[in-house]
Every structure is written in C-alpha cells, then in structure tokens.
Amino acid sequence: MSTVGLQLRELREKAGFSLRKAAVAIDTDVAILSKMERGERKFSKELVLKLAELYKIDSDKLVIDYLSEKVLYELKDEEFGLEALKVAEKQLNYKKQNEQ
Amino acid sequence: MSTVGLQLRELREKAGFSLRKAAVAIDTDVAILSKMERGERKFSKELVLKLAELYKIDSDKLVIDYLSEKVLYELKDEEFGLEALKVAEKQLNYKKQNEQ
DNA sequence: CTTGTGTTGACAAATATTGTCAAAGGTAAT
DNA sequence: ATTACCTTTGACAATATTTGTCAACACAAG
Secondary structure, three states: OOOHHHHHHHHHHHHOOOHHHHHHHOOOOHHHHHHHHOOOOOOOHHHHHHHHHHOOOOOHHHHHHHHHHHHHHHHOOOOOHHHHHHHHHHHHHHHHHOOO | OOOHHHHHHHHHHHHOOOHHHHHHHOOOOHHHHHHHHOOOOOOOHHHHHHHHHHOOOOOHHHHHHHHHHHHHHHHOOOOOHHHHHHHHHHHHHHHHHOOO
16 A cells, blocks of 8 residues: 555656655645655645646546545544445435436 | 534433533533534534533444544545545555454 | 523634755765 | 765744634523
C-alpha cells in the first residue's frame, strides 16, 4: 500500500524534477512538498492536481487515493470505523440513485 | 435518513430533558446544543457520548452515524467520493486482518 | 408579568492548518 | 575544500477553522 506522497515522489523522479523545480512549478515551498511526499504533512487536493498536471498523468486514481487517505486518517482510532464507512457508502449510493 | 442531530433531539425529548437541562448536564452551552441538534454546527464525538449516557441509551449506533456523517461531509462535493470510500474500506479490512 | 422553552447572531478564544524562511547535512564533481 | 546541487528539519508567522461564551429575541403557558 503506497501512500499518495510516495506515489507522487516516484512520479516526480520519473518525470525528472527535483523537489525545488517541482515546488517552483506548482508555486509552493520546497519544504512543504518535501514534507508532503514523506507524509509528514497532509496534502492539499489542489497540490495533488497541480502535480498530476505537471507530471502529465491522469489524476483520477491519485485523487481517489488522496480522499481515501483523508477518510482513513479521520477514522484511524475509531472502533467502528468500518461500520461507519459502510453506512456512508450506503447513503452515498442511495443519494446517487435519486439525483439523476 | 435521520441525522444524528435529529436523533438526539428525539432522544432528549423522550428522556424529558429541556435543551437547557441537557446542556448543563453535559457541561456545554445551550446555544451549542441547539445548533448541533439542528445541524447548524457539527457535533463533537465527546458530546454525542455524553448525551447517550445522559439519555441512558447505547451509543454505538449513534457513534457510527456520527462518523458516517463526518465522512460524508468531507466527500460531499467530490466526484470520486464513492470510489474513495471503497478504497478506504478495502484498506481498513486489510488492516483488520493483519492486526490480530 | 413571570417563567420556561428554543433560536439567533455577534464576538472571543482556542486549535489547526498552511506558508515562509534559514540553516543543516548529504553527495558529487572539479 | 569549495562549488553546486539536492533534501530535510525546525522554528516561526499568518490564516483559517472550530469551539465556546454571552446577550437578546420570540413564543407560549401559567
């Protein structure tokens, strides 16, 4: 299970960017990107999208993983996390049905 | 689909507490409780637990609904919310397997 | 009119998130 | 060993978000 941060680090290296170059390109500070890639600080969705664009890759999977991490972080110490996810899923499904 | 707030309002009324009494009993401000019951402000988990205790009911289902709401709120504008939930669920399941 | 009910809005206080900067440490080349 | 890169780290400031406090309001019952 590879975190979004590590995925983005790999992608950056494959695309041949140094941390600095990448940070400048997406208009953020090197320190922030460094910390995000290593999971020391949370990513913002905005940065994920900008990076995906910079590395010329599709962002969908990345965004999904990003959101998933966010949710899991919120539930990490919860006894009933799994149950909560199931309820949430059911409700989202229901909502989707009745909206179109 | 009844929100946690509305559930707690019903439970309070059944238990015969006024807003003020309940608020005092759980050591919070009336305004906060009023707003939470009506969904104008987010609940804290702590208050949910205190209220469940006050009303002498089992808190599990309430906590699950509370967490589910929290997660759904986070994903409410996300195109890939459902996919993210599925990924999160998969990972939680996986984690559960490998921990005991 | 007084008492008890819930609601509302303005504001302060406390927390959390995010951004900025400078310094440190590594590695490689010359 | 100094130059030129790179990444990491920590301290701090700036912002934003969440949470708590208070006073006033409106309504109904007695």
